[in-house]
Amino acid sequence: xxxxxxxxxxxxxxxxxxxxxxxxxxxxxxxxxxxxxxxxxxxxxxxxxxxxxxxxxxxxxxxxxxxxxxxxxxxxxxxxxxxxxxxxxxxxxxxxxxxxxxxxxxxxxxxxxxxxxxxxxxxxxxxxxxx
Amino acid sequence: xxxxxxxxxxxxxxxxxxxxxxxxxxxxxxxxxxxxxxxxxxxxxxxxxxxxxxxxxxxxxxxxxxxxxxxxxxxxxxxxxxxxxxxxxxxxxxxxxxxxxxxxxxxxxxxx
Numbered sequence: 243x244x245x246x247x248x249x250x251x252x253x254x255x256x257x258x259x260x261x262x263x264x265x266x267x268x269x270x271x272x273x274x275x276x277x278x279x280x281x282x283x284x285x286x287x288x289x290x291x292x293x294x295x296x297x298x299x300x301x302x303x304x305x306x307x308x309x310x311x312x313x314x315x316x317x318x319x320x321x322x323x324x325x326x327x328x329x330x331x332x333x334x335x336x337x338x339x340x341x342x343x344x345x346x347x348x349x350x351x352x353x354x355x356x357x358x359x360x361x362x363x364x365x366x367x368x369x370x371x372x373x
Numbered sequence: 374x375x376x377x378x379x380x381x382x383x384x385x386x387x388x389x390x391x392x393x394x395x396x397x398x399x400x401x402x403x404x405x406x407x408x409x410x411x412x413x414x415x416x417x418x419x420x421x422x423x424x425x426x427x428x429x430x431x432x433x434x435x436x437x438x439x440x441x442x443x444x445x446x447x448x449x450x451x452x453x454x455x456x457x458x459x460x461x462x463x464x465x466x467x468x469x470x471x472x473x474x475x476x477x478x479x480x481x482x483x484x485x
Contacts, residue, residue: 284435302411
């Protein structure tokens with residue numbers, strides 16, 4: 243069916259071509275992290291709002307779990323990784339929209355440069371958090 | 374209309390890069406590693422600039438989030454009627470969440 247689905251696995255002749263489609267994977271991950279962050283920001287707003295409104299004791303009890311329990315410490319690290327990916331890849335998209343570095347090889351280089359920066363920032367965050 | 378909402382998605386992205394960076398950095402590294410307590414939150418929210426940052430984060434964060442979901446919806450085939458309906462629904466949800474959030478912040482700061 244020759245419709246608007248430009249990207250399908252049929253477009254790749256070899257497995258390597260598919261795995262080398264950096265932009266496609268960047269897009270997929272941008273969408274997954276984005277939807278995860280939508281879920282988080284709504285939950286975060288509602289949870290912080292309701293626990294602040296229910297007063298001092300409830301809020302302190304909630305926060306001692308959220309900022310104390312190992313599971314939430316792990317989720318916090320995961321959250322920051324998600325934000326870093328979405329934010330840094332987002333900068334690449336903004337640059338692309340402004341016409342900066344639109345050549346495909348520049349795009350790939352930019353992507354991996356941002357991922358390098360993200361990895362360093364994430365590692366730094368984990369060290370600060372655990373240290 | 375789509376062009377404006379699309380542009381606002383980019384503008385909110387730039388604002389969020391700054392505000393979210395500050396929000397995460399400030400919350401994690403300005404207290405002593407103890408869980409945040411209610412009194413601290415009240416003190417912070419009585420500081421005008423921190424209140425402004427939280428409100429900006431709410432407005433642009435919720436806009437960016439909901440428009441993101443809306444653009445996922447746009448990637449599927451839909452009729453004009455459906456699009457208008459879904460858009461209106463998202464506006465209602467967004468206004469509700471932002472309104473609730475701002476109310477919570479102002480109430481906690483003792484401004485209401």
